[in-house]
Amino acid sequence: MWHQERKSGPTFLLYGEQASEDKRGSSQRDMKTKGRSRLRGFSHFQAEVHSPGGHSAAVKESAGAKETARALKAEYCWLLRVDHVFPTPSPNKTGPTKLLGTEAHCRMARKMSINELEDQLLCPICLEVFKEPLMLQCGHSYCKSCVVSLSCDLDRQFLCPVCRQAVDCSSSPPNVTLARVIEALQAMGESNPTQESCPVHHNPLSLFCEPDQEVICGLCGIIGAHRQHKITPVSTVYSRMKGRSYFSNRMPLAERLTGFREELSVLLTEVQQQKRNLDEHMSKLVNNKIRIANESDVFKWVIRKEFQELHRYIDEEKASFLESTEIKAARLIASIESHVKQTSETLKKLKEVEISLDKLNNESQLDFIRKHGSIISRSELPQLNPLEGTFSAVSFQPGFHQDDIKLTVWKRLHRRVLPAPETLKLDPATAHPLLELSKGNTVVQCGLYQRRDSNPERFDSSNCILANKGFSWGRHYWEVLVGTKSHWRLGIIKGTTSRKGKLSKSPEHGVWLIGLKEGKVYEAFNTARTTLPLKTRPQRIGIYLHYEKGELTFYNADSPNELLSIYTFQAEFQGKLYPIVDMCWHERGTSSLPIVLLTPSMIRHTRSPDRSSDPEEPTKL
Template identity: 30%
Template sequence: MQTDPDKTTPGGSSSSTMLGPESLRQELLCPICYDTLQDPVILECSHNTCRGCIDRLWGGQAACSCPLCRREHPDKRYTPNHLLGALIQAYLCRMERECQFCQQQEEKLVGETPAPVSQPMQRFVTVEDAAQQYKEKLKATTVLQEHHLQGLKVLQEQQEERVLEIKAQYLTLERNISSQFTEMHHWLQQKEQGMMKELKREEEKLLEEVECTQKSFKEEIKMTEENMSHLKDRLEEQDPAIFLTKITSFVEKFCVERTLPVTAPLKGLSLGQFMGPIQYAVWKEMKSIIQPVLCPVTLDPKTNHPNLILSENLTSVRMGEPAEFQNSPLRFNKSICVLGSKGFSTGTHYWEVKVKDKTSWDVGLAKESVNRQEIVKVKPKNGYWAIWLRKGQEIRALDSPSRILTLKTKPQKIGVYLDYEGGQVSFYNADDMSHLYTFKDNFTETLYPMLSPGVNKDGTNEESMKLFHLKL
């Protein structure tokens, strides 16, 4: 490399013993963004990078390493390099001053003929040095590409695992659907076969009665035909003496008026039993096989907020004037809600809540240990799994983050389904059983039904919320 004879060290020595400006500038470049280091930090392997660059590089990687030497840094540790930062600031200020000086000198020389110089001020690098510099850049780029490739492969593996999870979940749900319908099909087939057997027994009984009557009719017809034959033979006798022989006993025997036998009224098969509302009758009877059992949920008067009024049968709640209650850690003091009287720590359960004509409500479940003395955000991490209605039309699932539910119709009844072991809480429009939202979690303590009728500031939300069981 050709050196600049005009540049000397403070001690008067030639710059050949120190880093030249270009070499110094190269030392101050970030190996990630290839720009001057910003807020430099020093890694445990002694290499320097921009703080923002290394945070972005390591932020999306599981295995973190230096972009230059590839040494692994599993703890992602680095130290701010304040000395290098100060050096970079000084270097940049100096370069700025030199550029301003050059500009002033150039302005003075405008219009003048420049004097020939014997030695140009250009700086040169050897081909080998230039190649080495670009190789370093390409190596750093290769490291970044390798990290990017590793990240892509990790994401690809995650998607492949997701595909397997979806297929496994599909098989599980397919078996569940098949099992549910197989049970109903089996019950319906048994019911159908039972009705067909009952119909067959009634038919056989009626046919037996008819056959018995027909048999007696045949015997009566045969005897009547024989009598008619005797009468006809006697009437055809031409000899009066023979005709009158034993005529008295003959007349007594054959000239007696006969009446038709008495028969029971004609009966048919039972239309009322076999031609009535069969589907409705069977539908009502199906409640014996429906799972889960429709649970009789009632409200716990020891938990309701002082502004809530419960019905005498503890199945409905509405807003009212504040009442005096004995203070208790079981009672909600700041959150306007009430819990069910029975909790669930196992099994599957389903109940429904009437929310017709209301503009605000909350429906869901709360774990036993929720804080009932403070206002809390209703979300799973705080022990609540619920949905709510606000402003008369906005229904939101209170998940993390919460999600607005887009529905075709506004529900008048909300169905709540809990599968404790399965970690599932699902909500339905109980009018048509369309699915609204499902929470998935791991339950470790008793869960209680939770209701809130909402505030009634403008008088448009005075309707009660009512708990009831679906009666088939």
């Protein structure tokens, strides 16, 4: 049995081993006739394509037409050489008269592509291409290894897996023809790679349609959709396009070199710029590393110094508590020892009296009369002086509870950990004309009106004055002595706040103040005025500014060891801030008392001056 199908690749004729010689000759004659008709049709097609306007003229075959004709002739001539690949079996050969398919004896041989032909050359047992094929008596072929594996012995008969006929394996000769076909296909597959075929006619794509710019087969140009189009062989188009690309790329060498040099120059510039950027980035990284190391060393030094100072404070407080306890205990012990001494002396006298009385009691009447005849009353007998005062058991009371130690120490440390007091003075250029300064511009009080220049910095309505120093960052602490003055206000003010007219006392206008009114009411001038419930009337006010944290805290600084918080403002400070003193209004009496801006020398600061054990400053890299 043989199969026919037209696809890509050369066309083969596969005959059964007992195919009729007449049928085979008839099939070959038919194919030759078809080949000649295709050639005649193609010549007619060439005449139609190249005759202008359809008029009869001498037909001059172009190089493309000749190439196409040669391709068709080669295909036709190949059909005539089929017998060399598939020789006709000898009629004298013994064996079965059946073909590979039992009903294919009288069928017309069909064309078959290489791919489908390979599908037909598969062993029915292992489903792979035949290897050393053997032909059984029934006409079916199998791989030698498959037959051996099934029969286990070539002398043993077994049933054919296809037709189930009993055959003798010992009389199965090699199928030489089938082996040659397989070798030819394998050699053709290695030398001729698979070529694309026309999806309509299944012929090789060997022509190129110029108008449609498509690759087609020969039938597409004769009877297909590209009939009467200008058609050129693929090889010609390939050579033409390749030559065009080649010559288009062969521009003047100078121009190409110039462009190449320009591109290289641009690329080199970019590379150098990137290198400079990377070097700069690397330098920044190294500097940043060194800076971080230096800052870390400085910060560690600051930490050690601060904790050393805290330890010093704690040690001082510890020594103070221990000293106070020892003094109180020593006093109690001295008192007890005094009582012990007095009691000892009294006991000694009692013993002496007791001895005297015993002797007197044991004497005879005559001796008693002779020695003590002059004693006429009890008052003349030895007397014992009674103990002066009474003694009762006492216990040690240090004057504070154990839990109060931490709180007391914290309060005292709070004062010590504040920044060192600022050295501030009052600025006469900002003073109201009624204010008088004294003692190096540290004391201010209301006085007589004075004619002064009206500069923008001076207050002209409110009795206020600023310090000569402003703060725009950091932590700062200063103290103001208000004494028993009944009207005053203290705080800070923005440097840009207007000083002409009545002062608007609120944070919205850049003013943060607390004050005393009529000697009774303490107020904080926040967005809404807040009354401050103070139990005592402070005479010294401590002011602490933490610019970055946005805190302004007022303290009762009367105690030298601890600060009592009065009020804290929370704000986002901007610009320079100045300490301000508001004398309220001009009156006689307690309102005319001065206010003193304390200098560090005036403040009883409790920081220890000893710095001999400070940590060594770090060495910068």
